[in-house]
Amino acid sequence: MGRYEEILDAAGRLFSERGYHATSVREIARQLDLQGGSLYAHIDSKEEVLFQIVERAAHRFSEVVQNLPEGDARVRVCAFVRGHLRVIVEELPYATVFFHEWKFLSEPYKDRVRRLRDAYETALKELIEEGVREGVFRVEDPDLAAKFVLGALNWVYQWYRPGGRLGPEELARGFCPLVLGALGGGEG
Amino acid sequence: MGRYEEILDAAGRLFSERGYHATSVREIARQLDLQGGSLYAHIDSKEEVLFQIVERAAHRFSEVVQNLPEGDARVRVCAFVRGHLRVIVEELPYATVFFHEWKFLSEPYKDRVRRLRDAYETALKELIEEGVREGVFRVEDPDLAAKFVLGALNWVYQWYRPGGRLGPEELARGFCPLVLGALGGGEG
Numbered sequence: 001m002g003r004y005e006e007i008l009d010a011a012g013r014l015f016s017e018r019g020y021h022a023t024s025v026r027e028i029a030r031q032l033d034l035q036g037g038s039l040y041a042h043i044d045s046k047e048e049v050l051f052q053i054v055e056r057a058a059h060r061f062s063e064v065v066q067n068l069p070e071g072d073a074r075v076r077v078c079a080f081v082r083g084h085l086r087v088i089v090e091e092l093p094y095a096t097v098f099f100h101e102w103k104f105l106s107e108p109y110k111d112r113v114r115r116l117r118d119a120y121e122t123a124l125k126e127l128i129e130e131g132v133r134e135g136v137f138r139v140e141d142p143d144l145a146a147k148f149v150l151g152a153l154n155w156v157y158q159w160y161r162p163g164g165r166l167g168p169e170e171l172a173r174g175f176c177p178l179v180l181g182a183l184g185g186g187e188g
Numbered sequence: 189m190g191r192y193e194e195i196l197d198a199a200g201r202l203f204s205e206r207g208y209h210a211t212s213v214r215e216i217a218r219q220l221d222l223q224g225g226s227l228y229a230h231i232d233s234k235e236e237v238l239f240q241i242v243e244r245a246a247h248r249f250s251e252v253v254q255n256l257p258e259g260d261a262r263v264r265v266c267a268f269v270r271g272h273l274r275v276i277v278e279e280l281p282y283a284t285v286f287f288h289e290w291k292f293l294s295e296p297y298k299d300r301v302r303r304l305r306d307a308y309e310t311a312l313k314e315l316i317e318e319g320v321r322e323g324v325f326r327v328e329d330p331d332l333a334a335k336f337v338l339g340a341l342n343w344v345y346q347w348y349r350p351g352g353r354l355g356p357e358e359l360a361r362g363f364c365p366l367v368l369g370a371l372g373g374g375e376g
Contacts, residue, residue: 018209019207019208021207140362140365144359150343154339155339166332171332178332178333178370179370181370181371181372
């Protein structure tokens with residue numbers, strides 16, 4: 001791992017535990033046994049670090065929708081659920097920062113993140129609409145349904161801990177029928 | 189509104205916008221045109237204020253499960269959805285602080301909040317189990333289903349803004365069939 005990645009990882013942990021505003025550049029440096037000032041050889045600002053973390057998380061999430069398998073909308077939605085949960089579980093600090101701390105970015109960073117988030121939500125909404133057209137889902141309001149599903153998935157960052165009762169695969173297996181049911185595409 | 193409630197409201201807004209750690213007692217006082225020091229005539233510490241906000245939000249949520257109507261589990265779950273969303277929408281800053289900032293409480297405050305949260309989640313889980321026994325829900329893992337539903341509802345605080353496309357009643361009407369569907373208790 002390069003120095004820059006180490007900085008992002010240390011900052012991601014601190015931002016996710018304490019929040020962006022409550023973390024100083026000095027504390028990030030201390031995690032890496034650096035002097036506060038010497039961190040500026042690697043970064044321009046604390047905000048740049050926040051943006052890089054948020055953008056990396058956004059990139060991981062966007063890979064999920066770019067790599068959905070062929071198949072009917074149920075297969076694709078379950079692959080989405082599995083992929084989305086995997087990013088949260090594997091990148092828990094980054095995902096936490098992505099969900100919470102992005103709002104502390106200033107423009108134009110913030111606008112860029114807002115667009116990434118909107119595009120991702122739109123991709124799920126279109127997947128739901130696809131299922132409605134295919135006749136496998138029954139959904140009144142695909143926009144609201146997309147927000148509902150994303151909320152249910154995203155909230156996992158609040159309670160998921162590695163080594164808990166459910167691993168990432170069990171979690172995806174448990175969530176897939178709940179999501180399909182919500183979209184009117186469950187069994188029975 | 190008493191002075192103490194004004195303090196909680198001002199603090200709730202600041203904590204929800206900037207985070208607990210990034211808000212000083214001086215800034216809370218400034219919102220109320222008080223000197224920083226004179227706020228201590230009303231409060232013992234910033235942490236006490238955080239705890240009071242979190243406890244009030246927890247109290248509003250717990251009223252929801254205490255006031256569910258009679259009826260089968262579908263009726264009761266939809267009343268839960270409506271009541272839970274109403275608390276989020278009506279108390280957006282308090283709910284935001286309840287969801288995010290409670291983790292910054294120290295013990296024994298934190299443990300007390302953890303129990304309130306657990307009891308609330310357990311109440312929803314038991315409601316789901318009731319529906320399974322009644323034969324109106326089909327759910328593999330009621331604990332996971334409760335987490336799923338709460339996540340979908342709680343996430344609303346992230347995107348809900350007063351005056352948006354959906355008011356609190358439309359929101360509840362849209363969410364109820366999604367929740368029932370997830371629990372295998374939808375129409376059809």
